[in-house]
Amino acid sequence: MITVVKIGGNVIDNPEALKAFIADFAKMPGKKILVHGGGKEATRLSATLGIETKMIGGRRVTDRATLDVVTMVYAGLINKRIVALxxxxxxxxIGLSGADGNVIRATRRNPEPVDYGYVGDINDDGVNAAFIISLLDKGVTxxxxxxxxxGNGELLNCNADSVxxxxxxxxxxxxxxSLTFCFEKSGVLTDVDDESTLISRIDLQSYRPLIESGAISGGMLPKIDxxxxxxxxxVEKVVIKSSARLLADHGTTITK
Amino acid sequence: MITVVKIGGNVIDNPEALKAFIADFAKMPGKKILVHGGGKEATRLSATLGIETKMIGGRRVTDRATLDVVTMVYAGLINKRIVALxxxxxxxxIGLSGADGNVIRATRRNPEPVDYGYVGDINDDGVNAAFIISLLDKGVTxxxxxxxxxGNGELLNCNADSVxxxxxxxxxxxxxxSLTFCFEKSGVLTDVDDESTLISRIDLQSYRPLIESGAISGGMLPKIDxxxxxxxxxVEKVVIKSSARLLADHGTTITK
Structure with missing residues (x-):
C-alpha cells in the first residue's frame, strides 16, 4: 500500500508542529508520498515585497510577481526545509515540483470569465505515476x-489538495x-467545536443521510466530495485526520 | 561520457542568454548534468527585504535570513525556472538540492577563526553518484x-564550482x-581583453611555463588549479568556455 499524505498551513506555519509531524511521517511504515500546501509565508513575503494580494471571489490571483513568490516559498524554502528535516x-x-522529471503537468486556467493568472489545473493524464513509483521502489519518498x-516552460500554481x-x-x-488529508481537527465532526462528535467512518451509503440531516455541512462537503x-x-480509502495524530488509528475513514 | 556543465550569474541574470543556453544544453547529446550558481537575484531580494549583506574578506556571510533567501532563490525560483525551460x-x-535524495552532504564551515554562517563544504564522500547515475540511466538530467x-536537518549554502x-x-x-565551466569569456586568455589570445589546450606540462611567464594570472589561477x-x-577533461558557445568545439581544454 502506498500512502499519500497531504499537510496544509496549520502544520507548515508552526515549526514545533512541523517537526513533530515530520518525525511521525518518517516513522510511517511502507511506501509514502508527502504533499504540502503553502501556509502564510508566501503572503508575508508578498506583503514585505509590496506585492498586492488580489482576491477574486475568495480566490487568490497569481500574477507574475506572485508566481515568483510562491515558487520561491513553496518549491524552494518550504519544500527543501521539509526534505532536509x-x-x-x-x-x-526528494522534493519535487511538477516540472521535475516532468512528473505533473497542468494547464493554465482559462482566463475567461475570470483571469486568475498563473493558476493551473492538473491535466487528466498529467501525473507520471511510473516515475513516482520508480522512486518509491528505490526507497525514496x-x-x-x-x-x-x-510543458511549455511555464510554472503554474496549483491547489495542494488537488495535487x-x-x-x-x-x-x-x-x-x-490510500490518501490521508491532515488538518487541525480530528476528522469529520458533526459539531466542529466538539471533537467527541467525530464520525469515524463514512461510505457512499451513510453519506447522504449525514448531509440531509445537516450533520455534515459547510467547508467539509467539498473535501468529502x-x-x-x-x-x-x-484510491482504496481516504482518511481525514489531525496532523498531530498521523500514526494513531484515529480520524474519519472514507470508503466505497 | 557524462558531461557536467556549470553556469554562473552571467547566464542566469540575462533571460535571453539563459534561454539560448538552455536550448543549446537540451541539444547536447549524451548523459549530462547541469549545475547553476546564483546570480544577482538573491542579492536584490536581500536588499528589498532589508537583510544586510555582510562580507568578510570578500566572502558573503550567510546568516539565517540570508540562508532562507538563497534557498528560495537558488533552490526554488532559479532551479525550477531552469527545469521548466x-x-x-x-x-x-530534475532539479535537486543536496538534500533531495540525500544526494550531496556538506559540513558547515568551522566558525573559527571566521564565522561565515550557514556556508558548507561538500564532504569527501558526500556525493551519492549511484543515485545520480540511476537518474541518468532513466534519461533524466x-x-x-x-x-x-x-544530514542533521540543516541546509547549507555551498560554492557552485565546488558542487x-x-x-x-x-x-x-x-x-x-568531462566537466565544463561556462563563463563570459571564450576560455583561458593570456590577455583577458583579447579573445584572440585564447589558449586552446593546457596540460600539466604546459601549465608551469604559462604561470611563470605571467601568461595566466589572477582569478584564472584557482579555476585551473x-x-x-x-x-x-x-575526471577525464575540464573545459573552460563561453556559455554562448556550449555546442561549439571552442574554449580551453585542460587535460593531464
Missing amino acids: LQAEGCNA PVFSAINHD ASAVAVACSRLAPV NAFKAIQSG | LQAEGCNA PVFSAINHD ASAVAVACSRLAPV NAFKAIQSG
Whole structure:
C-alpha cells in the first residue's frame, strides 16, 4: 500500500508542529508520498515585497510577481526545509515540483470569465505515476509542492489538495493507494467545536443521510466530495485526520 | 561520457542568454548534468527585504535570513525556472538540492577563526553518484543548485564550482566524465581583453611555463588549479568556455 499524505498551513506555519509531524511521517511504515500546501509565508513575503494580494471571489490571483513568490516559498524554502528535516529523521525524501522529471503537468486556467493568472489545473493524464513509483521502489519518498508546469516552460500554481488527489489516483492504477488529508481537527465532526462528535467512518451509503440531516455541512462537503471522487477513481480509502495524530488509528475513514 | 556543465550569474541574470543556453544544453547529446550558481537575484531580494549583506574578506556571510533567501532563490525560483525551460526543450530535467535524495552532504564551515554562517563544504564522500547515475540511466538530467544539507536537518549554502567538481569527481568513479565551466569569456586568455589570445589546450606540462611567464594570472589561477584537482581525481577533461558557445568545439581544454 502506498500512502499519500497531504499537510496544509496549520502544520507548515508552526515549526514545533512541523517537526513533530515530520518525525511521525518518517516513522510511517511502507511506501509514502508527502504533499504540502503553502501556509502564510508566501503572503508575508508578498506583503514585505509590496506585492498586492488580489482576491477574486475568495480566490487568490497569481500574477507574475506572485508566481515568483510562491515558487520561491513553496518549491524552494518550504519544500527543501521539509526534505532536509525528513533526511535528518532517516527518511530519504526528494522534493519535487511538477516540472521535475516532468512528473505533473497542468494547464493554465482559462482566463475567461475570470483571469486568475498563473493558476493551473492538473491535466487528466498529467501525473507520471511510473516515475513516482520508480522512486518509491528505490526507497525514496517524494515530497511535492503544489507548483507544477505546463510543458511549455511555464510554472503554474496549483491547489495542494488537488495535487494529492491526482497523485493518489494516478498511482492507484499501478498499486493500492490510500490518501490521508491532515488538518487541525480530528476528522469529520458533526459539531466542529466538539471533537467527541467525530464520525469515524463514512461510505457512499451513510453519506447522504449525514448531509440531509445537516450533520455534515459547510467547508467539509467539498473535501468529502473530493474524497469520494478519488475513491471512485481507484484510491482504496481516504482518511481525514489531525496532523498531530498521523500514526494513531484515529480520524474519519472514507470508503466505497 | 557524462558531461557536467556549470553556469554562473552571467547566464542566469540575462533571460535571453539563459534561454539560448538552455536550448543549446537540451541539444547536447549524451548523459549530462547541469549545475547553476546564483546570480544577482538573491542579492536584490536581500536588499528589498532589508537583510544586510555582510562580507568578510570578500566572502558573503550567510546568516539565517540570508540562508532562507538563497534557498528560495537558488533552490526554488532559479532551479525550477531552469527545469521548466529544459522540459519545454524536450530535456527531462530534475532539479535537486543536496538534500533531495540525500544526494550531496556538506559540513558547515568551522566558525573559527571566521564565522561565515550557514556556508558548507561538500564532504569527501558526500556525493551519492549511484543515485545520480540511476537518474541518468532513466534519461533524466539532474539540475543542481548549490544548496546542500548536513544530514542533521540543516541546509547549507555551498560554492557552485565546488558542487560541479564534486559531482564530476564522484561520477567519474562509475563512468567517464568531462566537466565544463561556462563563463563570459571564450576560455583561458593570456590577455583577458583579447579573445584572440585564447589558449586552446593546457596540460600539466604546459601549465608551469604559462604561470611563470605571467601568461595566466589572477582569478584564472584557482579555476585551473581546481580543474587539475578534478582531473587528478578521475575526471577525464575540464573545459573552460563561453556559455554562448556550449555546442561549439571552442574554449580551453585542460587535460593531464
